[in-house]
Amino acid sequence: MIEILNATELVRARGAGALVGTILQTMRERSVVGTNLLDIDRWTKAMIVDAGAESCYVDYAPSFGRGPFGHYICTAVNDAVLHGMPHDYRLADGDLLTLDLAVSLDGIAADSAISFVVGDSRPAESVALIDTTERALRAGIAVARPGARIGDISDAIGTVLSADGYPINVEFGGHGIGSTMHQDPHVPNTGRPGRGYKLRPGLLLALEPWVMSDTDELVTDADGWTLRSVTGCRTAHSEHTIAITEDGAEILTLPRPA
Structure with a gap:
């Protein structure tokens, strides 16, 4: 199913997107050395409930x-990249953490993900991975x-990823979104222009x-959800929900201004 939102629905989509962006920014600020992934999940639940929204994940x-x-x-650490299930783990200095969040507010869903390094360390490999995915998203x-x-x-995304030397997995990618979290069309992270x-x-x-830094193959954890690089290499993931407008694209999942 492919949905086209009207003007009223787009206003609601902006609200959902701002909520997702604000929650992710808050969780990034709270994700310090020693923070437990289960606490991040608990704090996220509280913000969703307080906003009168619904989780797309639970x-x-x-x-x-x-x-x-x-x-x-979703809380993915180091070699985990997608569908990271929160568990009893305390973040360490230098961990590469990806937070992925989808929420529905007033009947419209929004989805976003951020990757960042925890603590004071800045491992070059992790910084490069994050930079590449952010530039590819832009x-x-x-x-x-x-x-x-x-x-x-x-093609635009894949050109950036390939130019930086990273293998590209096409099993999981972007997607349409609207009244439900996952809709058509599928948006692979590489492709041919004009198609x-x-x-x-x-x-x-x-x-x-x-x-993932040196592979395009994934392995699933025993939890049945968390996807990791098959080689144990580090990973990164950046995501925004956008709305196609009359003259371009509007990013919906930016945090609300302070």
Whole structure:
């Protein structure tokens, strides 16, 4: 299903996006050395509930997972990159943490992810991974406009990832979003320009470049959810939900101004 939102629905989408961005910013500020991943999940739940919103994750049970996810935010550390299930782990200096969050507010969902290094250490490999995914995300957003095609976004993202020497996994990528978290069209992180669905005003897309430093293969943890690099290498993931407008793209998942 591909949804095209009207003006009223777009206003609600902005509210959902701002909530997601604000929660992620708050959790980033609270994620210091010694913070427990389960505390991040608990704090996220509280902010979602206080806002009158709903988690897109807690009851999420797709075919590739093992039953309902059961948590409110994905917390992926170091070699984990997608669907990181919160567990009893305290963050250490130099950990590369990815937080991925999707929330529904007033019937519209928004989805975003950030990667950052915890503490004072700045491992060069981790910094490079994060920088690449953030630049790839900006490149994808820059070409998203009415009349462009999904392949144009995929090509823009993939060009940045490949130029920096990272293998690209196409099993998981970006997606349409609206009244539900995951919708068509699928947005691979590499592709051919001029191909695929033509973008229209009112379309919401969650763009999410992610990479692993030396592989494109994933392995699933015993929890049935957390996806890690098969080699144990570090990973990073950046994501925004955008709305296609009459003259380009609007980023919805920025935090509310202080």
